[in-house]
Amino acid sequence: MLTLSDDHREVQALAREFAAGEIAPRAAEWNATHHVPMDLLRRLGELGLLTPSVPEQYGGPGLDATSLCLVVEELARADAGTAVAVAVQNGLVAAPLLRAGTEAQKQEWLPHLATGQVFGCYALTEPDAGSDTAALRTRAVAADDGWRISGAKQWISNGGFAEVFVVFARTGGEGAKGVSAFITGPGPGLEVGPEIPKLGLHTSSTVGLSFDQLHVGPDAMLGAEGEGLKLALATLDGGRITVAAQACGIAQAALDLAVRYATDREAFGGPIARFQGVQFPVADVAAQLDAARLLTLHAAALRDAGKPHGAAGAKAKLFASSVAVKAADVAVQTLGGYGYSAEYDAERLYRDAKITELYEGTSQIQRIVIARDLFGDAAR
Numbered sequence: 001m002l003t004l005s006d007d008h009r010e011v012q013a014l015a016r017e018f019a020a021g022e023i024a025p026r027a028a029e030w031n032a033t034h035h036v037p038m039d040l041l042r043r044l045g046e047l048g049l050l051t052p053s054v055p056e057q058y059g060g061p062g063l064d065a066t067s068l069c070l071v072v073e074e075l076a077r078a079d080a081g082t083a084v085a086v087a088v089q090n091g092l093v094a095a096p097l098l099r100a101g102t103e104a105q106k107q108e109w110l111p112h113l114a115t116g117q118v119f120g121c122y123a124l125t126e127p128d129a130g131s132d133t134a135a136l137r138t139r140a141v142a143a144d145d146g147w148r149i150s151g152a153k154q155w156i157s158n159g160g161f162a163e164v165f166v167v168f169a170r171t172g173g174e175g176a177k178g179v180s181a182f183i184t185g186p187g188p189g190l191e192v193g194p195e196i197p198k199l200g201l202h203t204s205s206t207v208g209l210s211f212d213q214l215h216v217g218p219d220a221m222l223g224a225e226g227e228g229l230k231l232a233l234a235t236l237d238g239g240r241i242t243v244a245a246q247a248c249g250i251a252q253a254a255l256d257l258a259v260r261y262a263t264d265r266e267a268f269g270g271p272i273a274r275f276q277g278v279q280f281p282v283a284d285v286a287a288q289l290d291a292a293r294l295l296t297l298h299a300a301a302l303r304d305a306g307k308p309h310g311a312a313g314a315k316a317k318l319f320a321s322s323v324a325v326k327a328a329d330v331a332v333q334t335l336g337g338y339g340y341s342a343e344y345d346a347e348r349l350y351r352d353a354k355i356t357e358l359y360e361g362t363s364q365i366q367r368i369v370i371a372r373d374l375f376g377d378a379a380r
C-alpha cells in the first residue's frame with residue numbers, strides 16, 4: 001500500500017486539524033496536571049473520531065482499519081494519552097463486540113460507545129498474569145441466572161472513567177481453553193482502584209479493578225464459553241496495529257521538534273542544523289519513521305482486506321515502537337539541556353514513547369508472535 005485514497009486523506013486531514021487546534025496547544029498543561037480531557041474525548045465522539053471502525057448502523061462512521069491508524073497517529077502526534085483513549089474505545093472494546101457480540105449486545109453498547117456517551121475498557125491483564133495471559137485467575141462462577149465474577153485486573157486503560165467493561169475470566173479449568181469473555185456495566189462488587197502513578201501517558205487513565213462477586217446476566221458473555229482468550233488475542237492482533245500508529249505519531253512529533261529546534265538554535269556562529277552530528281541522527285529517524293509507517297499501513301491494509309495480519313501487526317508494533325523510543329531520544333539530544341526541561345515537549349515524548357514497547361504485548365512478545373509465524377510448531 002503506497003498511496004492513501006482520497007477518503008483516507010480526508011479523515012487524516014480532519015484528525016490532523018482537530019489535533020493541532022484542540023489538543024497540541026493544551027497537551028503540555030494536561031500532562032503536567034495529569035488531566036484526562038473528558039470534554040475533548042466526547043467531542044471526538046461527536047466528530048466520529050472516537051470509534052472510526054464502528055459501522056454506521058451502530059452509530060459510527062464505518063471507516064476501515066487504515067483510517068483508524070491515521071486518526072490514532074494524528075492524535076498521538078499531539079498527545080499520546082488522548083490517542084490511547086481512542087485506541088482502547090475502538091480497538092479493544094468496540095472491536096471484540098463487533099467480532100463476537102450478539103446483535104442485542106451490539107445494539108446495547110455500540111451506539112453509546114461510538115458517540116462518546118460512555119467509555120469502555122479492556123480488562124485482560126492481572127497482577128500475576130501479563131504476558132502469560134493464559135495464567136489469568138479472575139473467575140466467573142455460574143450462579144443466580146448468570147455469573148458471579150471475582151478477581152483482580154491491573155493496568156486497565158480508560159478504567160477510571162469507563163462504564164463498559166470487557167472482562168476476561170476463567171469459567172473452566174486451567175489454561176487458555178478455560179477462559180471466557182464478558183461485557184458488563186458497573187455494579188455492586190466491582191471496585192475501580194485509584195490512578196496508578198506512571199512514567200508517562202499522564203492524560204490517560206490507568207487503574208486496577210477488583211471484582212468481588214460482581215453479578216452479570218447470562219447475556220453478558222461475549223462469544224462462546226471457553227473462547228475468551230482466543231477473542232482476547234484476536235483483539236490484540238488488531239490493537240497492535242493501532243499501537244504502531246501511536247508510536248508513529250510520537251516519532252513524528254519528536255522529528256518535527258528536532259528539525260524545528262535545530263533550524264532555530266544557534267551555536268558557534270550559526271544554526272546547529274549545519275552540523276552533521278545534529279543532522280544525521282535526525283535523518284536516520286526520518287528514514288526509520290517512513291519504514292515504520294509503511295509497516296503499520298501494510299498491516300492495516302491486510303486487516304482491511306480480511307487477510308491474516310497477526311505477524312504483520314507484530315512486526316509493525318515491534319519496529320514502530322523502537323523508532324518512537326529512538327526518535328524521542330534524538331529529540332532530547334538535539335535540544336541539549338532544553339531537551340531535559342519540561343518547557344519543551346521532548347521530555348514528554350521521551351517518557352510517552354516507552355509505553356509502546358510494553359503494552360498490548362512487550363517487544364519480546366512481538367518477537368515470539370513473529371517467530372511462531374516463521375517457525376510454526378517448531379517455535380512452541
Ligand SMILES: Cc1cc2nc3c(=O)[nH]c(=O)nc-3n(C[C@H](O)[C@H](O)[C@H](O)COP(=O)(O)OP(=O)(O)OC[C@H]3O[C@@H](n4cnc5c(N)ncnc54)[C@H](O)[C@@H]3O)c2cc1C
Nearest residue numbers: 122123124125129130131132155156157359360361362364
Ligand atoms: C500504561 C499501561 C496501560 C495498560 N493498559 C492495559 C489495558 O488497557 N488492558 C490490559 O489488559 N492490560 C493493559 N496493560 C498491561 C500490559 O499489556 C502488560 O503490562 C504487558 O502485556 C506486560 O505484562 P506484565 O507487565 O505483567 O509483564 P510480564 O509479563 O511480567 O513481563 C516482564 C518481562 O518479562 C518478559 N517476558 C515475559 N514472558 C516472556 C517470554 N515468554 N519470553 C521472553 N520474555 C518474556 C517481558 O517481555 C517483560 O520484559 C497496560 C500496561 C501499562 C503499563
